[in-house]
Amino acid sequence: MKKPDFNLAAGTTIRGKWGHHVYHVVRKLGEGACGVVYLCQKNGVLYALKVGTESSRLMLEVNMLKKFSKVQGVKLGPSFVDVDDWIVNNETYPFYVMEFIEGQPFSVFLKGKKKEWVGICAMQLLSDLEHLHRSGYVFGDLKTDNLLVADSKVQWIDVGGVTAIGRAIKEYTEFYDRGYWGYGSRRADPLYDLFAVTMIMMETVYPNRFDAQKDPKKTLQDKLKSAPLPSEYKKIIAECWRGKYHSATEMKEALGQVLMKRAQPPKRSSRKSVQTDASEWGEMIGVSAIVLAFYGISAWNLWL
Structure with missing residues (x-):
């Protein structure tokens, strides 16, 4: 099979052969070793859709997404949504859909x-x-x-x-x-x-x-x-x-x-040190809170 040019334009429709779900391409998000990932929308909801040519490799990723949807009570990676085939010009291309993480x-x-x-x-x-x-x-x-x-x-x-x-x-x-x-x-x-x-x-x-x-x-x-x-x-x-x-x-x-x-605050030995820039202290407190969250400790206990 000739490797296709997955340079899909915004508005391109991807329809699943088996599930008949329809996804509309918004823009390209990135490219991996075995496919291209697009931001798509279906019924107003945004998803990440990966399309490629090697069904076996994509299915391995699908299986991993399913496995890691909840490992020991912790969610690792985006959630799996759908998997199907897309037929274009009598050629079949596998794709899968996952949660879109905006960040x-x-x-x-x-x-x-x-x-x-x-x-x-x-x-x-x-x-x-x-x-x-x-x-x-x-x-x-x-x-x-x-x-x-x-x-x-x-x-x-x-x-x-x-x-x-x-x-x-x-x-x-x-x-x-x-x-x-x-x-x-x-x-x-x-x-x-x-x-x-x-x-x-x-x-x-x-x-x-x-x-x-x-x-x-x-x-x-x-x-x-x-x-x-x-x-x-x-x-x-x-x-x-x-x-x-x-x-x-x-x-x-x-x-x-x-x-x-x-994360420990510096010793406040002068009036100037007490009047440290508010945004800097705010960030330091935020950093402390995240660190201590790993240990179940309130950041305020450290700062008081």
Whole structure:
């Protein structure tokens, strides 16, 4: 089958062959390894619709969406809505429909934010990864392109790289791949995802990313050394690369301790310090509240 040009114009109608549900294309959202994702609407409700050519690969993603709709009581990724075939010019193309999560790209959300937010977002990722790993899977292709921030919560929007623990990683992006940097194999295990989390943290200060040189490990270590990140974050990243953390839980706990320490207000030794800019204090309180929510502690107890 000739690979089609899925450059669908706004208003294009996609009608399911079997379920007969009709979706109208609004705009393109992105492109993955096995298909293109569009924002569509049906009866006034917005959805994300992914259309491709390989039915087997799309069905794997559908199965993952169904599986992760509620893992151990926690919702991971968008909800599954529909799956069907679309017939165009006597050719059949599989597609599936999922919940549309409206939010900001990860990098856009972090612009202008305090460095604490890098740790906050990493903690949220690690919290979700805890549940995913316990269910026997790793995310695999964990990267900023697959993340949105909605209501200050990091959301996964693509499960195409999810792989059963013990299997070979099926999709990856070099910058986030520990194999590319010489820090391990491409065999799916929890530490594969932990490495990707550290690279997401690195990308917040190196938005253009960077390539490995002759010595990939040295390149990465040099970049970490010069990264404009708090020293406590850099220490956790380095410890992760050395294999200190064996689970998302261990790394999250270490990061949480750092964030709680950094959330402590400075000593108010002068009138000027009491009159700190209100927006700055407001953000610090907000950061504290999110950190402490992981531990069931009220932020106000820390600040009083």
